[in-house]
Amino acid sequence: TSVRSAECAFRNKDIVVKKCQRYTQIWLNTQTRLKNVLNPQVIQEIVTALNSAKYDDSNLVMFSSIGNVFCSGVDLNYLTTGDPKIAARKMVDSLRFLVKTFITFPKPIVAVVTGAAVGLGMAILPLCDITYASDKALFYLPYSTLSQTPEGCSSFTLPQVLGLAMGSELLFCGRKVTALEAHQLGLVSQVFWPTSMMQEVIPRVQQMALFSGKALETTKLLIRCHNRTKLELTNETECNLLLERWPTAECQRAILAYLDDEKNFIY
Amino acid sequence: TSVRSAECAFRNKDIVVKKCQRYTQIWLNTQTRLKNVLNPQVIQEIVTALNSAKYDDSNLVMFSSIGNVFCSGVDLNYLTTGDPKIAARKMVDSLRFLVKTFITFPKPIVAVVTGAAVGLGMAILPLCDITYASDKALFYLPYSTLSQTPEGCSSFTLPQVLGLAMGSELLFCGRKVTALEAHQLGLVSQVFWPTSMMQEVIPRVQQMALFSGKALETTKLLIRCHNRTKLELTNETECNLLLERWPTAECQRAILAYLDDEKNFIY
Amino acid sequence: TSVRSAECAFRNKDIVVKKCQRYTQIWLNTQTRLKNVLNPQVIQEIVTALNSAKYDDSNLVMFSSIGNVFCSGVDLNYLTTGDPKIAARKMVDSLRFLVKTFITFPKPIVAVVTGAAVGLGMAILPLCDITYASDKALFYLPYSTLSQTPEGCSSFTLPQVLGLAMGSELLFCGRKVTALEAHQLGLVSQVFWPTSMMQEVIPRVQQMALFSGKALETTKLLIRCHNRTKLELTNETECNLLLERWPTAECQRAILAYLDDEKNFIY
16 A cells, blocks of 8 residues: 655655645654654655645645554764764754754645654654554663753654643653543543544545635644744754754763663563 | 513523523524524624623623534624625624624623524633633634635634634634634633533523622723733734735635535534 | 751751752742742752752652642742732842753752642642652632732643643632642642652652653753743733732732632641
């Protein structure tokens, strides 16, 4: 069921794009050691797929992943390979571009979280419109352990979505949140049983794609206009801070220690 | 217990107004086929009753309904009768006026939701201050099915109240929410057993009406001042979009199909 | 375990300050009839302790209380002693100063709520970053009973945190909220069993204090920058209103009646 789209101008290495009737599916499926990380190459593919869906007859985009990890966040190996300053610069440019693309995307995005959503993989969710999650999904931000500051506008969106007390605990302490908690807190629209998730979610997405594209797009604009400037500003500020922070000795040490610890990759 | 108010300068056809000690009750009770809809005539009566309560010695207003439907939202029959452009113009003018009256009303409004709150009937709730709901109340926005865009500032208030993930699912997909869910999500202050609801709610409202009117009014001003401009702007934008959208062939077709479908009126 | 800090330049009467490794503990422990109230003397001690923690090597502050009351709020006896206008002026100056200090404090504050958090004792929590609460904690704002308007930015923060429907019920009606409800609503990050609370909370605070101080401070700045101006403005407005309201005959009568009623002091 996951054929590459004929509309796609270039071959994707790390994502699968499927153009369906009146909507587009984007599946993260990276060829990296750590499953479904985001680095400049992967991000370029996602942005190209979104731009394609922006101008074709898609009424919405479904964003999901293949495998049992939704998204492991920023590619930490990338940040510690070669000159840390050059790596940070490239990663930050790419991150800024990805987040800006999500902020300004005019059609509804339905995120379907099949497993762990870590760091940027969690931060991206409030930039989507509807989030469906598998009962086994897990959500957390390991920013303090990595000695880094927030990314993906999470410093603005997570306290807003989860409340300040909970949002702060996630941002400061890396607290892990289950799918059920995420639903109760308002990050997730609905929780599904892992084995039957796609059979339930796909028909909903198909149904939603039948609604008036004009009405969906206008509704999204109405919902999003209030925070758009704030989100763009937050993205800029977070990116500038990460550009300074990622290459520091303190942060590089923390990233290497994190990558060395096997238990960070058992979800 | 529902005598018409002596203070009322004109006779109400579609609402019942009762001036009680230090507060005013407004009960929706329309003589329409679809129970408790909002059209220019009903809205004029509500606004007049609110203006009366604004200047008399009422410390607050209780807003509820007679019958098992709290409010069915905008009168869809009205929108499809006669010239659609003229009907839309009149309905939009009236809607803008109602929402503005709620936004600027200086005294606390306690909404008591006895049954289904559909479309504008749900959208009006975050413009009230306290919302008590019967356990059998049901909340949803059939905007996508009607091919229309949001109304009553719901594009701003619902994502803010319910969280973006849930608010978007209501606005985009028309998801139905029970009283208990609405309470957990923060739309409803408290849920009551249908049969004893009024016996519990009325004493609370009476108790609240005994507090200092000056303190209540100042507190409401403090709470509301942060979003007032944003609400007024959202109301304007939503109304302008509906003025264009309601008369379109796509929307008129969707409204007629909605009115033809019996299951839309079983709550 | 509660030795007075050697760094502290002056002896505290109503609080206990303990400088630990990389963080500071502040414990409310007032010598007043009503336990853990806030008056100009107590507030001065808290602000001095916070300023000390701001410039030493503390990465964060833990704010808690000794005894079974977290904080009874503003010292109502103070407001009704001597000339009400002079008392109100002194109390308001002090309140403005305390709230401003919390709003602008650059390092994370972890509030540990051991018992009842009443009025300002509850209002201060959304100005902290993480709130841990004992299962027996209770939260409410007796503002309507006292015929007074909100304080501590609660007119802005509580509707934001709890949702408008619930926030309004607390502010208008003095509704009491349990620790579990406060957690579900997003005011409290986590609830602990009273007897083992400190054994669980202290290690977490110690763990958090080991993270990069620079990253913690930058993260707090990112989270807080969006509302800082709004909070400062709200503080000013609320203080100006209380300066007028506290000395009124209506409010003085309500305060005395409140102090006379034994049941207001059984939590």
